Amino acid sequence: MAEAATLAFEASVEVLKALGEPTRLRLVRLLARNDLTVSDLTAILGQSQPRISRHLRLLVESGVLSRYQEGAWAYFRLAGEGPGAAALARAVIERVGGADPMLARDHERLDHIRQERAARAARFFAENAERWDRLRLLHVADEDVEAALLGALGERRFNDLLDIGTGTGRVLELLAPRVGRAIGIDASREMLQVARAKLDAAGIGHAQVRQGDCYSLPLPPASFDLVTIHQVLHYLDDPAAALREAAAMLRPGGLLAIVDFAPHDLEFLRDDEAHLRLGFSPETLSAYLAEAGLEVETTRLLVPAGEHAGRLTTIVAIARERRPSAGATGDSAILSDLRSARA
Structure with missing residues (x-):
């Protein structure tokens, strides 16, 4: 059994000082399972933006909260990494009763913000539903693809999941029961709003989404x-580079799961859906993955039948990180490999 992360005495005192103020304790309760902006928190707590910002800065400096940028917006949430500051904070807030009228009011206002997110997501879906429905008719059903992905992963559970090009956050939702922590990255703020609304609605508090570039991920390697x-590579002008960046995110022995289309001749997808690549053969994916330091573990082709026969075949591939563990080569060698892979 892994030993729980601990804090030095002085650091523990600083965390408890940070929590020992009513506004900051309210902030941490709200951010324990939600990604919120300063504007969101100002609306919920009914306090000025400068005051909220000062409290947030102190909580970030103490290691209780993490902050990440998304365009002009900054989001905050309870930190998921580090030597235990967030764990200590979570232990404190779990023992604070929620019956207080002020805390109940906070959560009523939080629910209102969630409802606004859901409404924005619904509008986005309504505006794009017809186009997405047309594309779905071209390949096997989404539920069959998801079942194939789950089957390829087997019964394995994972500590940390990264979903690149997360879109609506469906993969985060699908794999949430199997992972301890999940992060989705997408370049589109509109899609991130949809993903946040879906995660809120599903009550998935251990997953978050961030804006980022798949060629230069805003995350530490080997994490x-x-x-x-999932259905991202065909939009990219350099899928091999994206796979190298993805591989750099893996710990030794970690898995990379790819879902995309096999080669096809539906040229209209270039103009109508901005597909830059008309699918990938197993051989092409295998070559890309080998270049990224990965070895293909399994590949499955999902071929449409019936009225969809002859259209888009979906490929599901699982590859394993093949660099030796830190115990075999030393931490410095592995870090050197990671830097080389990202160069």
């Missing part, structure tokens, strides 16, 4: 046991 890239 994930599982990386997924």
Whole structure:
């Protein structure tokens, strides 16, 4: 059994000082399972933006909260990494009763913000539903693809999941029961809003989404046991580079799961859906993955039948990180490999 992360005495005192103020304790309760902006928190607590910002800065400096940028917006949430500051904070807030009228009011206002997110997501879906429905008719059903992905992963569980090009956050939702922590990256703020609304609605508090570039991910290397890239590669001008970046995120022995289309001749997808690549053969994916330091573990082709026969075949591939563990080569050698892979 792994030993729980601990804090030095002085650091523990600083964390408890940071929590020992009513506004900051309210902030941490709200951010324990939600990603919120300063504007969101100002609306919920009814306090000025400068005051909220000062409290947030202190909580970030103490290691209780993490902050990440998304365009002009900054989001905050309870930190998921580090030597135990967030764990100590969570232990404190779990023992604070929620019956207080002020805390109940906070959560009523939080629910209102969640409802606004859901409404924005619904509008986005309504505006794009017809186009997405047309594309779905071209390949096997989404539920069959998801079942194939789950089957390829088997019964394995994972500590940390990274979903690149997360879109609506469906992969985060699908794999949430199997992972301890999940992060989705997408370049589109509109899609991130949809993903946040879906995660809120599903009550998935251990997953978060961030804006980022798949060629230069805003995350430390070797931080994930599982990386997924679901229907993303065909939009990219350099899929091999994206796979190298994805591979750099894996811990030794970690898995990369890819879902995409096999080669096809539906040229209209270039103009109508911005597909830059008309699918990938198993051989092409295998070559890309080998270049990224990965070895293909399994590949499955999902071929449409019936009225969809002859259209888009979906490929599901699982590859394993093949660099030796730190115990075999030393931490410095592995870090050197990671830097080389990202160069």
